[in-house]
Amino acid sequence: MKTFSLALRNLLRNRRRSLTTLLAMIVGAGAILVFGGYSRDITYGLQTGYVQRSGHLQIQHKDYFLYGSGNPTAYGIAGYDKIIAAIKADPELSPMLTVVTPTLQLGGIAGNFAAGVSRTVLGTGVVVENQNVMRKWNDYQFPRRNNGEGPLTGTAEDAVVIGNGVARVLQLCAPLQVKDCQNAHIVKSDEAGKAAPDDIAALSAQETPADAKSDGTRIEMLAANAHGAPNVASLNVVKAEDQGVKEFDDLFIGMHLEQAQRLVYGGAAPQVTAIVLQLQHTGQMPAARARLEQLLASSFKDQPLEIQEFTTLNPFYGQSIGMFAALFSFIAVLIGAIVLFTVGNTMSMAVVERTVEIGTLRAIGLRRNGIRRLFICEGLLLGVIGAALGVLIALGIAYTINHAGLTWLPPGRVEPVPLTVRVWGETRLIVGTAIGLMVVAILSAFLPASRAAKMNIVDALRHV
């Protein structure tokens, strides 16, 4: 008799017990897969957010990441347009790319001198069109909430977008009509509320476009230029946006790249602090990085440049993945232990109940290994059926959750995102869970099976 057929019939013999065991396995497999799918969804969600904002790879001046974030003049990349052109023209790199774009980060002081307030800010200069393309990156097919266009789209060069925290401090909540935003209480002092110093005011006036409207949304930004001298720009705040993380929200000011470059480099040759590369797929990162290293080493060896990956630039990503991996492992081990004991118990009971049958099979010539194989097959079948049904149940649960219209606000995000569970298409997760469950089922059956195989035939036949 084919061992599997016999094993299957033996499982069907005690249906209630087999069903109970299967139920434990199905719930276990379902729980692992649903949590795994949820964890996977969060990972992809975080990845999508980071890749949309900062790309997959960034070329930076050597040591900029560690020491240079406050010093764009010392750690700027000169001739960045040539590097970008070389990357775009590279036959190996170009098919992998969606965007290559420069960015410039700068520190400074933003002031609403009309209201007598100012604060330190961290500015980012971007090419708006490129940023809009980057925001459309959606390799994991998340539901789109908007057209992907940022608030600086179609604005003049002096337009900026600021964090809600900056708007609060600069008394811009009302003019910008920011929801849930209350202007900071101004501490009265002799110096507070006075107009900007004359020299700063003069510089600001010089920078203010002639056609600029004064609707209460203009601010001044003061930054140190390449020679260490102060430089001022008069900027038009078009929108205040929550940046998700309070520390960043209190500092952020986004602007057009040209504006940022004029603040830092004035009339000198403009530089950038990073060249951002967004790839078609995250899986292309190792190949793209390797090719990029070759390109920089061969064609731009006169500049000390290095490549940073988005995982390095955003440590929270790795920390989140690590946390979810630990949680997933913990749940998987816990469920594995439950399955181990459930199947082990079922198989042990089956061995005791079928002792005479074991003796009979041995008497008519089945080897010890044949007995062992029979019970292990029963465990394996439980594992296969449990895993298959568990996968189906998990897919059903995932489908229900994904179509229930639930949303949640992940850490570091501004808007609620759909609560989804990614099981369908996660072949590695599904196969890994199914194989894991089968291995656990086989291990559970191994001890009872060995005990059955070692039985003395005469004792087994005498068993009552």
Next chain:
Amino acid sequence: MQTQQPVVLKNIGKIYRLGAVDVPALTDINLEIRPGRFTVIAGASGSGKTTLLNLIGCIDRPDSGELIVAGARVRDMSDDALSDFRSRHLGFIFQNFNLLPVLTAYENVEYPLLLAQVPAAKRKERVRALLDAVGLSDRAQNRPSQLSGGQRQRVAIARALAIEPQLVLADEPTANLDSHTGAAIIALMRKMQREHHVSFVFSSHDPQVLAEADDAVHIRDGRITSIERHDDVAVLEAVQ
């Protein structure tokens, strides 16, 4: 027709250890089972007849002496070798029938043939012939739970004969049957034994079985007390 002695036991001894106490189950057993005979090992409960049958059936090992079954010295065979040996040379009929409950009558008879790796076509032919011979062709697809005690034992007889063994061992095959069914089963076994030219060895104290025996080996307290060879004009051979 067999000519070789299917079983030869020389000075066989078997001891069971119950804790620190050694209990001799068989002592100095010398016996030759003649080919093509219906041999009954008779004795009271606890006399050692089942132990002797287990040794002959190679499902237990003697502690001393020499045991030759179907021409092979089996005492020192490995467990796997003994399993293979049983699957090719021996058939078993049990008191409680011991059919596999999840298999049909057909599959129960087929199972030893699968173990002996008999080709499918030959298996089919053999199983059908045997079920026909025991009168259960129409119950081939029934499971043991759907058969009466007598029918189950018929399936067990067919299963025991499936591999065309040299020797069939039956441990009190009529003990769980009423006298009418028991008589029918003995008649069937007798018929099958003659048709298949196979040696049958029973353990039994059923007078019906004893009456049908060619040879009767009487055993008491682990020793053979007498051997009756009925076809030798009731010669009584005292051996001990």
